[in-house]
Amino acid sequence: MAAPVPLIHAVTPSRLELAASLNDEQRAAVEAGEGPVLVIAGAGSGKTRTLTWRVALMLERGVPPEALLLLTFTNKAAREMIRRVEELAGGFADVGRMLGGTFHHAAHMLLREHAGALGFSTDFTVLDREDSRDLMATCLAERKLKSDKRFPRPDALLELVSLATNLQQPVSQVLVERKPQMLPVAPEVFATARRFQQRKAQMHLMDYDDLLAHLKRLLEEHPVIRADLTARFQGVLVDEYQDTNRLQGDLVDLLVGERRNLTVVGDDCQSIYSFRGAEFTNIIDFPQRYPGCGIYPLTRNYRSTPQVLRLANAVIARNTRQFPKALVSDGAPGPVPQVVPTRDVKGQAAFVTERVLALRAQGQRLESMAVLYRAHLHSLELQLELARHGLPFRVRSGVRFFEQTHIKDALAHLRWAHHRADELAFKRLARRLPGVGAASTEHLWTALSSLPPELPLGDALLHPDVQAHVPRKAAGDFQRFQSLMAALTRGGPRGPGALLADVLAAREAQEESDAATRRTEDLRQLQEFAERFEDVPRFLSDIALVSEFSAQGALAGEPPDDVLTLSTVHQAKGLEWASVFVLGLVDGRFPMSQATRSPEAEEEERRLFYVAVTRAREALWLVYPHTSLPREDGRLLLTPSRFLTELPQGPDTVCDTLPPPEPDGPIRVRELGPDPEPGF
Known part of the structure; x- marks a missing residue:
């Protein structure tokens, strides 16, 4: 076999090496010699340019395209x-021959060549997410489990199995450490997960996670094939290396082999996805895994x-586990970032809305602005305020809070309790009951409509004429529905917050799963929001305003690029706005309370904050509510984020801080409730 072409020579500079578009730091990374190379690419520092120039230089120096492997995340x-x-x-160079993706x-691509060594047909089928869910549902059906509200749905089981694969941990360990709500049904979860894996193997199926797991098994169990692949790939390059999980990190190490010609590009300060399996140690411990590696920081921010960068540098300087660097700007000066305390979340929403209106009046387009937060439920008040002022907005990778199915279901309870003739509200609720179809719903409504309007709603649902149309398999769920509606309409008018507390309690008693926990958090936030309304009609009309505004925007054909972006910080990574x-x-x-229980988790939350502030090109506002909304026992004092x-x-300050507003009622210290799931 011919000797491989050296990746990069120290010879006469080529036109690529002398490219004026590279700064000194980028050029040093592009021209780094053979062996392991770690490029620490700070936010906005041109990492994509650096990585592509390094690939191009390798090709120009004579490395065959098929000898390069370029790995990305999307x-x-x-x-x-x-x-x-x-x-x-x-x-x-014929770039099309390079394996990149x-x-x-x-x-x-690699398993198509070698799947036979693992006992798979080379024409194995790859399952997409929907196919995987259907197969998991089939495995659940095979178990013939009795109805149990606590048992996770197929999507939740898929998430558990996927996480175990990518973390390279047993399903049991992941369940105990990350999904403790499944512990009461753990034996059946394990059995279903095992059956899922068996069925895939029997039918020569692989899901996306299997592609990585089986490739690792191929490389570990078949040294001849591994030697062939490591000889083929003279250079391996990885983008966004800080986001790799343990399985991906292991695969990179196996494919690189003894040659160690590996280039990884990433930013340890932007490692924020541990909740979905990303392994921070892959990048932070890279010098220990690859002794003698070259480390090339990119610090010039474009x-x-x-x-903005002075503030960002001050934020991340508090983290102890990092590759120290200080970003420097390549742009003109701008306004000093502002820390803005507001009276409460309503004042927070009002401040943002007023500022957005002012910026638009000055000629700035909405598409150049964004509002970021830790979880989607934190945008609840803002969505309502924006709708009131006719400001179009999109929720990035999420549904507008009030348009989520479980929120609309909860509101339908209040609608029907308040207005018994609301046919749509009743039918929405009835169709949510297992075993109640469209025909049964129509019969139930007809029977209810014929009863005297003065008959209490709870009694009406128990009337023989209504009960006659309740399907037998829906009897238990209908009884619980009747009990809840009776409670909502008993004892005279109550505020929407109190009514939602009953709805929330009923939901919490019925289902335990990851998705249910997230829905419960949303409903708890909705209840807190509702407590500032004295009556149900005003509350429901304000909520309807958001949906009406959304529908009008769709009918009017609002230009998709002229809207304000609302996003969690996780979803905003890689993006930027003025x-x-x-x-x-x-x-x-922000930080979440659970993240303050360990130094590692708190440092990741700080990295998340760093990602948030580095999304701003010109202007940045850091906003927090000084107190909660008023309740019967007064306002609750909130603590500004650490x-x-x-x-x-003092003289080294990196932001202007406005004085907090004076509260207008008695104050007590607030103990925040459970943390929401990361908002994706």
């Missing part, structure tokens, strides 16, 4: 990188003003 990123490489190196794409607002900066919400109190003061 197909979009892969297409963009390959397009850029084609522009740079297309004149002297997501980890799953690369694994799929996105943000010096003022003006950014970060909401809800109080301890217990990430704000950590910022330097």
Whole structure:
């Protein structure tokens, strides 16, 4: 076998090496010699440019395209990188022969060649998410489980199995450490998960996670095949390395082999996805796994003003586990970031709305602004305020809070309890009952409509004429529905907060799962929001305003690019806007209370805050409510996020802080409730 072509020579500089578009740091990373290379690419520092130039330089120096493996996290990123490489190196290399794409794409291509060694047919079928869910549902049906509200749905079981695969841990360990709500039904969960794996093997099926797991097994169990692949790939390059999980990290190590010609690009300060399996130690311990590696920091930021970067540097400096670096701006000065205390979440929403209106009046487009927060439920008040002012907005990778199915279901209880003639509300609730179909719903409504309107609603649902149309298999659920509606309409008028408390209690008693926990958190937030309304009609009309505004925008054909973006910080990673607002900066919400229980978790929350502030190009507002909304026992005093109190003061200050408003009622310290799930 011919000796491989060295990746990069120390020879006469090529036109690629002398490219004026690379700064000194980027050029050093692009021209780094053979062996392991770690490029620490700070936010906005041109990591994609650096990685694609390094690939192009390898090709120009004579490395065959098929000898390079480029791994990314999204197909979009892969297409963009390959397009850029084609522009740079297309004149002297057939870039189409390079294996580039997501980890799953690369694994799929390699397994097509070698699946037979694992006992699979080479024409095995790859399951998409829907197919996997259907197969899991079939495995559940085979178990012939009795109806149990606590037993997780197929999607939740898929998430558990997927997490175990990517963490390289037993399902039992993941269940105990990350899904304790499944413990009461653990034996059946394990049995169903085992059956799921058996059925896939029997039918020569692989899901996306299997592609990676089986490739690892292939490389570990078949040394001849591994030797062939490590000889083929003279260079392996990985983008967004800080987001790799343990399985992906292991695969990279196996594919690199003894040659160790590996280039990874990432930013340890933007490692924020541990909740879905990302392994921070992959990047932070890279020098220990690859002794003698070259470390090349990219610190020149092409996105943000010096003022934004001064604040960002101050934020992340508090983390002890990191590759130290200080971002420097390549742009003109801008306004100093502002810390803005507001009276409560209503005042927080009002401040953002007023500022957005002012910016738009000054000529700034809505598409250049974004509002970021820790979880989608923290945008509840803001969504309502924006709708009141006719400001179009999109919730990035999420449904508007009031348009979520479980929120609309909860509101339907209040609608029907308040207005017995609300046919749509009743039919929505009836169709949610297992075993009640469209025909039964119509019969039930007809029977209810014929009863005297003065008959209490709870009694009406128990009337023989109504009970006659309740399907036998729905009897238990209908009884619980009747009990809840009786409670909602008993004892005279009550406020919407009190009514939602009953709805919430009924839901919590019926179902235990990951998805149910998230829905419960949303309903708890809705209840807290409802407590500031004295009567149900005003509450429901305000909620309806948001839906009506959304529908009008759709009918009017609102230009998709002229809307304000609302997003969780996790979903905003990799994006940027001229003006950014970060909401809800109080301890217990950002950072989440559970994250303060370990140094590692708190440091990840700080990295998340760092990601939030580095999304801003020019203007940045950090907003927090000083008190909660008023209740019968007064306002609750909230503590500003430790990430704000950590910022330097005095002559070294990196932001302007407005004085907190005076509260208008008695105050007591607030103990925040359970944390929401990360908002995706």
